[in-house]
Amino acid sequence: MTNRLSIWMLALLAATGCTKVTPVEEISVPSGAVIADAQTPQFPPEDWPWWRGPNRDGHSPSESAPVEWSESQNVVWRTDVPGRGHAAPTVVGDRVFLATADEGQQTQSVVAFDRRTGDAAWETQLSQGGFPTAMHQNSTHANSTVACDGERLFAVFLHHDQVHVYALSMEGEQLWNTTAGRFVSVYGYAPSPVVYKSVVIIAADNKGGGYLAAIDRESGDIVWRKQRPAEATFSSPVVATVGGRDLLVISGCDMVAAYDPVSGEEVWTCPGTTKATCGTAVWDSERFFASGGYPGAQTIAVDAASGKEVWSTAQKCYEQSMLVSDGLLFAVTNNGVFCWNSATGEEQWRGRAGGKFSASPVLAGGNIYAVNEGGTCYVFRAVGSGFELVAENRLGNEVFATPTICGGRIYFRVAESLRGGRQERLYCIGQDAEADIGG
Numbered sequence: 001m002t003n004r005l006s007i008w009m010l011a012l013l014a015a016t017g018c019t020k021v022t023p024v025e026e027i028s029v030p031s032g033a034v035i036a037d038a039q040t041p042q043f044p045p046e047d048w049p050w051w052r053g054p055n056r057d058g059h060s061p062s063e064s065a066p067v068e069w070s071e072s073q074n075v076v077w078r079t080d081v082p083g084r085g086h087a088a089p090t091v092v093g094d095r096v097f098l099a100t101a102d103e104g105q106q107t108q109s110v111v112a113f114d115r116r117t118g119d120a121a122w123e124t125q126l127s128q129g130g131f132p133t134a135m136h137q138n139s140t141h142a143n144s145t146v147a148c149d150g151e152r153l154f155a156v157f158l159h160h161d162q163v164h165v166y167a168l169s170m171e172g173e174q175l176w177n178t179t180a181g182r183f184v185s186v187y188g189y190a191p192s193p194v195v196y197k198s199v200v201i202i203a204a205d206n207k208g209g210g211y212l213a214a215i216d217r218e219s220g221d222i223v224w225r226k227q228r229p230a231e232a233t234f235s236s237p238v239v240a241t242v243g244g245r246d247l248l249v250i251s252g253c254d255m256v257a258a259y260d261p262v263s264g265e266e267v268w269t270c271p272g273t274t275k276a277t278c279g280t281a282v283w284d285s286e287r288f289f290a291s292g293g294y295p296g297a298q299t300i301a302v303d304a305a306s307g308k309e310v311w312s313t314a315q316k317c318y319e320q321s322m323l324v325s326d327g328l329l330f331a332v333t334n335n336g337v338f339c340w341n342s343a344t345g346e347e348q349w350r351g352r353a354g355g356k357f358s359a360s361p362v363l364a365g366g367n368i369y370a371v372n373e374g375g376t377c378y379v380f381r382a383v384g385s386g387f388e389l390v391a392e393n394r395l396g397n398e399v400f401a402t403p404t405i406c407g408g409r410i411y412f413r414v415a416e417s418l419r420g421g422r423q424e425r426l427y428c429i430g431q432d433a434e435a436d437i438g439g
Contacts, residue, residue: 024227038198046407050147051192060364077118085142101141130160132185139188158189176220184208190234224264251290268307279321311345321360351387
């Protein structure tokens with residue numbers, strides 16, 4: 001039994017035996033609410049406004065992203081990032097935004113950098129103290145990726161046993177802070193927020209009583225909150241339009257579940273995956289796909305209309321999300337890279353990419369970019385004919401954050417060991433890089 005697995009099992013046993021489940025106070029959409037009439041913000045293709053990109057599926061509109069780089073090749077700029085976090089870069093307009101946490105000072109903040117130069121623009125501290133003591137050894141106190149609606153930034157942090165949702169102006173002024181609900185930490189908090197119409201939606205699955213909540217983007221008021229099972233699971237929700245209907249889908253708690261994002265009402269549940277999952281569901285024109293996790297292992301396809309299982313396999317992505325492209329489902333796992341026919345589940349091929357993976361893959365220009373925990377990024381073709389490796393590149397020696405690819409650039413959040421210490425850095429990779437990259 002591996003050391004990582006041993007730690008997970010002991011923590012799960014401890015949490016199962018002593019956690020008190022508190023019923024979640026549900027909130028229904030008030031009469032007269034206009035969520036359904038509002039429009040979800042739209043962004044130019046050069047931006048990456050939230051987790052998994054503009055379409056929430058890991059697809060980048062960029063067709064010109066570099067496929068080769070190093071610490072001295074194709075680096076436009078690099079800059080130090082204060083604190084520690086696994087949140088992916090959010091890129092909107094002329095800014096790059098990151099959530100971060102200082103574990104020594106127990107502070108949680110959002111930081112902004114100039115998109116062109118990497119210079120620090122501002123840093124806003126949102127909380128201090130109250131960090132949970134029950135954390136996974138690889139987790140941080142800033143795992144959730146910042147979301148943007150074009151006027152505001154939304155950051156989600158766990159402290160003082162509560163999930164807090166913050167809204168900031170584009171210049172870093174705190175606009176509101178809403179406590180979404182109680183949270184009993186086993187390994188920390190991970191899900192990223194979803195901007196949908198006039199609300200921002202968060203998930204908070206935990207041993208004390210899980211829930212989904214929608215919060216008004218302008219006022220910070222909770223519009224609806226719906227109870228979910230009392231299980232420690234970590235997937236982000238996603239809103240997708242399939243078959244002409246918007247569905248809010250999330251995996252974990254031994255099921256894949258769909259909800260109406262306007263009201264929070266359950267649409268269907270499908271038994272599958274396992275108790276704990278981390279990846280965000282993906283979809284094609286007819287099906288949703290989810291994978292996980294712990295203690296079981298399954299990748300499952302679910303019919304979007306009926307909520308019934310279409311096919312499944314025992315392979316799994318535990319921490320990573322998957323990709324769907326042109327009738328193919330791609331999964332980068334610790335056991336290799338897999339490609340399935342998304343309609344039938346037939347395995348098209350499997351390939352080898354070394355190392356353990358926590359970051360999710362990104363598709364850009366027909367290539368899939370998958371970076372392992374050691375900082376090696378494998379670039380391979382998104383095709384069904386076989387595993388075609390294009391390039392293999394490395395930055396830093398610790399990567400848990402998913403890269404962002406937009407506007408022909410790649411933004412990597414990495415950690416580097418410097419004289420026995422640890423420093424996080426943000427890299428901007430582009431083929432039009434200047435020779436002098438600075439420090």
